[in-house]
Structure formats: structure tokens, C-alpha cells
Amino acid sequence: MKKASIKDVARLADVSIATVSQILNNKGDRFSEATREKVFAARDEVGYVPNISARSLKKSHYMLIGVVVPTLALPYFGAFVQHLQNLLPENMSLSIMSGEQKQADAAVERMIEAGVSGVIVVSQLADPNRIADLLKQCGIAMVVTENHDDLELADVVYTKDQAGGRLAAEHLIAEGHKRVALLGNQVFTDNLFYRAGSFKATMEEAGVKVSEITTHNMSKQSGQAAAMAVSISHATATFALNDELAIGVISGLSKLGWHVPDDMSVIGYDDTDYAAFYQPSLTTIHQPVDIVAKTALDVLMARIADHRLDRQKIAVDVSLVERDSTRPLQV
């Protein structure tokens, strides 16, 4: 993108460059209000940034890294981004954008304009192949955190969602549950698809009936709204596809007079730091967000250092954390 120059401002405002310079540097008192207005409007229109200050800011080895997450209102993504921020060396800055699908595609395009050297994409893209191709053309490194086999131009760091879904199922089976509820989003990202699919498959093998309850999104509010549906599902245990939904449904069940885990076991997913602090503390699948962030950054840096590396694909392990929100079924 060609950067707007003072000439562009002068041309659009139909005045001399000297006039623009004086007005923009607050030395334009002798010009008419109309002229000054024209110049300010032209400056805003072309997006002109005076070079003198920009030049003074220039650092020789400074690097900008981009990260795109679905939302910053969910703590898993907030924690992911904050870990990246804490890991970055001094001469790098992190540009963060949030959005999903088309908004995420647009965010990556904005980051190219902003001059990033690499992008970590946590969001599901609307058109991942086009974006990957665009970044490749621009010589910008790309790491995605969904398990994409089809996206050959991007490096991949992902958590083992299939293993996570299976661990959740096995825990509830071991505790004797015969009928469970699966609480999740109406639109599945790939991650959620693997997580839920593996949970259901494991349950099916064990002969456990799964009632699927769809939530509006992945928030506490959605989990709370689903509490009534959970309570009439005949399930004795609920697997919520993230900790937010788990906290929401526990709080909703409590309004119905149900106590977790006595009246219902609830297992979450993520192990954000609210899981340990909630009352009851949550049994959940731990995704090591710190390790995922560090690995994604390492992979990105390796790609930036050498764009001809073989494709990097790293899977990060998850684990079951048993706390107070689940207990063996007493029959």
C-alpha cells in the first residue's frame, strides 16, 4: 500500500504543500477557516501521517507479530494472547485482532497492511486457503491453531481435541454414569467438532446415551440458559465443551435448587484459571494454553527465520484434571 504523502493532501485540498505543512503544524492562523477545514478534511481522507514523527519512531530491527482470536471476552483466548505478549522479546510487538470467519479474514488483511512479519490465527477463517496464499505471496509467516490437514501453506500447532473428548467420556464412564448431556455451541469450529465427536463415539462404544443440548454460543450466559434443558434430560452428568458453559450451567442449576456434584456431575474443557477458583472447583480437560502459545510463537519464529522450512505441525497434549464438580454415581 502506498503511504499517503503531504502531496496527496495538497492535491486533494487544492492548496500548496507549504500551506498544508503550516496548517497541520499549527502555524496556519493566517489562513481562512475554510482553507484549514479543507486541509484537515483532506488529511483525514487520504490518511496522511507526517513523516517527521514517523521517521523518528523507526527502529531498525523492530518486528510486528499479529494474532487473530475469535473473541477476547472468553478467558482462554485472553490468556493465550497475554502469554504471547509475555513471551515476546523487546524488539517485537504484538498486534491483536478479534473476529471469526469473514471478520477474521479481514483482520489478517489489515495486519498485512500494518506490516506484520508473521500471523498466528486462532480464529476459524472463512477462506483459509485464500488467506494462506495471500500471506505466502507477501512473504509473511502463518501459524494456525486448528488441526488443518488441507491448509498446506500454514504451519499448525493444535491441541489434541479428540483425545480431550475421549478423556472426558472415559472419566464419566468410570464414575458410573449411564446417561449424559453434551452441552455445546450451535456452530462447531473444527476443534469443537473433534472434541464432541470423540466424546460421543467413546460413549456410544460404552453404551452410554448422550443427549445433545445446543447453546447459543460458548458463554456463561448460554450455559446458564441451558440449565433447564439439562435438568429435564435425565442425564446424571454433563460435559460442557468449555469451562464457561460449565460455570454457566452450574450457576443455572443452582437457581433450580440443584447442587453440583450431588445432583449432577459437570465436566468442563480448557482449565482456564476460573476452573480452579470456581466453587465447586471444576473437573475439566486441561489445555496447556501457555505451552500452546509458546509453541505457536516458536513455530512462527522458525518460519520467519527460514521460509523454506518443511511444513511444521505440532500436536499438544491435553489431560484430565479431577476437581470437585464430578463424583461417582451412587446407585
Place this chain on the structure above:
Amino acid sequence: MKKASIKDVARLADVSIATVSQILNNKGDRFSEATREKVFAARDEVGYVPNISARSLKKSHYMLIGVVVPTLALPYFGAFVQHLQNLLPENMSLSIMSGEQKQADAAVERMIEAGVSGVIVVSQLADPNRIADLLKQCGIAMVVTENHDDLELADVVYTKDQAGGRLAAEHLIAEGHKRVALLGNQVFTDNLFYRAGSFKATMEEAGVKVSEITTHNMSKQSGQAAAMAVSISHATATFALNDELAIGVISGLSKLGWHVPDDMSVIGYDDTDYAAFYQPSLTTIHQPVDIVAKTALDVLMARIADHRLDRQKIAVDVSLVERDSTRPLQV
């Protein structure tokens, strides 16, 4: 900042522009490994982005807005940023950075380079006057969310922290507490300074003794770590300077066998959405993060539209929300 060109790459790699072009467009098989390596290294060194793709991305009225928050690991800031994101019209993008003090100053400088039209600064800056001056020189609008009287070059949108501290104090006084703990950060931002100062002043007037307990930072972990100190403070109620500290100290007290509110009343600050979902639900001071975000954006847009506006300074009201974590002292 002058954008790196293909010429810069060619000069640094000591090859022709045509060579650079072919190698960077994956048509460089006939060149030696050494030449290709030199070109890739030079491209990375000067930060060159091919113009062809950048040009195709150019939108005529596209605008970039920046926001700098202290951290994304605290939900108040995550929610603030997400509200901004949701409010932005289609032709604008949000660039988010996190950091405090010098890191925040550097973040604003990076945003200037990235071509923002305006910046909302939630973080405390190390050198606010220098940053405000720099943005002014660049014709970039600036809104801060701390109550700065000295920062004449920035517009201000802030919440009434003094009122918030007083409301918390008055609630505990009304519930009959004679001895309270104040739980807060070791380093106060201006906001925290006003919040705590007004709480202490109100308590002093009422003859209530305040024990100040310093936490490492504003996290749940810090709140939990302070639970022992709170338990031996002889206080019957605790004012935590944010909800995270409140959740942390309640969870820590629970490990000591103390029940909130029976053994200790706890009041938080922010009313992030965890406050309502926590068990017990938190009594807290509600900061309307949606209104603060909307107001900050409105003020920024007004400034971008007309840089000669009088300084805008808007104070947003806070309110007490009574829930289950406080109760009247029984004597």
C-alpha cells in the same frame, strides 16, 4: 516511516530487482541456493512486503483504530476490547496491544507506524505528555480512560472511581462493620488510587478501622494468596479493588474453612460477568464497561472528525450491586 521497497531488498542482497522478484515469487529455481538465501535474508531484514498484494488489499475509506490495555488476562479489559470490537463499523478495524508503562508507550508508537487514525489508551503510560504530543504531531486522535487533568492534549472518558470507593465504604458501614480490610495492588494506577483513597477517607470519617493488605497484582492468584493475611486482620469485611481479587480471596478463605458471607463479607469492584456467576455471587461496584467503551469510541470518532474540537472529558457513573457475598454484621 518509508515502506521498504523491492529496490531496498535488491541493494542489500546485491542482486538485480528482477532477481529479487523471481526468487520472491517462487520462480527462482535457476538461481543458486546462496543467492536465494541472500534475497530471503535481505527481504526479512528490510521488512519488504510485495506491493502487488498490498495494493489489492487497499480499501479507500478503511480506518484503523488502536486500543492499548494493561493486560488481556483480566476480564474487565477483555470485555472492554470486545465491546469496542462489536461497536466498530465495517470499514474500521481494531488493533489491540497490551502493556503498561514503557511497554504501553511503545505500543502507541507501534500503532502510529501501523497507521491508526486514533488510539484509546486504557493503560497507564510512562510518559503521557510525550505520547500525547507525538500523537498530536501525527494528527492522530487520543482518548485516555484515566482521570487525567494534566494531559491537556488527550480527550478523557473515565469512571467515577472516587464515587465507587465511597459506595463500597458506605455499604459496609450500613451493614455494621467496624473493622475492614482493603485488598489491593502494590502499585496503584490513578484509578486504583482514587478508588482506595475515597474508601479510606469515608471509613475514617465513620470511625471504621481499615487494614491495608497489599497484593502482588490484581489477579485471582494474588487474592487467594492474601486470604491468610485477611483472616488474621480482625476484619469482618473486605473490600477487594477488583472482582478478581474478590474471587481469589473468597476461594482462599474457603480453603481455610471460612465461608463467605457468614464468616467474612467481601465486596468487589468492576462487576465483570464472573461476579454474577460466582458462588456466592459477588456484591460489587458496577462499572458499565459497555458504556465506557461506547463513550470512548464516540469521543474518539468526534475527535477524528474534527481535530479542533474543545477538549472532551466525560465521567461515567458507577453503582453498587448487592448480591450474596456481603451481609449485615450480627453482633
